Amino acid sequence: MSITISQKLTDYIKLSRPRIISLLDLAAVTGFVLGLPKSANLTDLITSFLAMLVGVSLAASGSMIINGGLEIERDKKMKRTSNRPTVKGEVSRKETYIVGSIFTTLGTLLGFFANPLTAFFIALGAFIYIVIYTIWLKPKTWLNIIIGGFAGSAAVWAGFAASSNSFSLLSFLLGFLIFMWTPDHLWSLALRYRDDYINAEIPMLPALTDEKTSAKAIAISNALMIPFALLIGFYVKSLIYLIIATIASALLLYTSIKLYLNPTKDEAWKSFKFSSPYLAIILIALIIIKLI
Secondary structure: OOOOHHHHHHHHHHHHOHHHHHHHHHHHHHHHHHOOOOOOOHHHHHHHHHHHHHHHHHHHHHHHHHHHHHOHHHHHOOHHHOOOOOOOOOOOHHHHHHHHHHHHHHHHHHHOOOOHHHHHHHHHHHHHHHHHHHHHHOOOOOOHHHHHOHHHHHHHHHHHHHHHOOOOHHHHHHHHHHHHHHHHHHHHHHHHOHHHHHHOOOOOHHHHOOHHHHHHHHHHHHHHHHHHHHHHHHHHOOHHHHHHHHHHHHHHHHHHHHHHHOOOHHHHHHHHHHHHHHHHHHHHHHHHHHHO
16 A cells, blocks of 8 residues: 555654644743843844754654654554554654654754754754663663653753853753653653553553552652742742742642542543643743743
8 A cells, every 4th residue: 555645744743743842842942032132133033043943843853753763662562652653564663763863963953053052952852862761761770761851951951042052050940840840741641551561561660660659759759840840930030930830830739649649540641631731831931921
């Protein structure tokens, strides 16, 4: 059966995981806005912004596509991932490496249109996700997603560098917030699909311990992350942000407590589904208070 261009395009869109890319893009935009100088050439800022945003999107998409090729055998063993184009044979491992590498390289090169520091952070995010997380840590240790969380941090740092050509305490804090947020997000998903991870022999924390311990780890992870969300508010000196972050964080803690008291797959799914909106609320609030 011949595969049309539109079908192939659809396959690559699925492999690039647009929902994850959209959150990374939002993180990068937040970094860019927080790094905006008091005065700058508008044309230069627009050029840097577009180069950074498209660069982050392409490099992240390329990383996801390469991940799809690297994970074929494990994906076959998981119900959640068994319908991916790579598993079904619609996209070969070789294709993912070629297309993913092209996207990642183009994304990094686009970063240079902003400045070399932006390109560095774009490349760093791809390297952490592909090499450090997918190839090295994911098959070996439950620390995989903790260290791998820095891939998301790099998107923030690329955005901040694109507008300021620098790396500051503020950009570090926002990147570290995403690093701290990642375990809750992925462990909640892994708890929901615990049987899948066990079957695929992926040492994600919920696959290595019981549900109660996993839920406790998620709650602790969130409790450790929330102070960083609030600390950013003191750094940017915004009461509005602090109010928004406090309310959102209270709701996040509520989902964590519910999961801890009732560590079921349904509660894990609710925790997972709230984690992305939580981060989006934090990021959008920072953009708004910076621009008003």
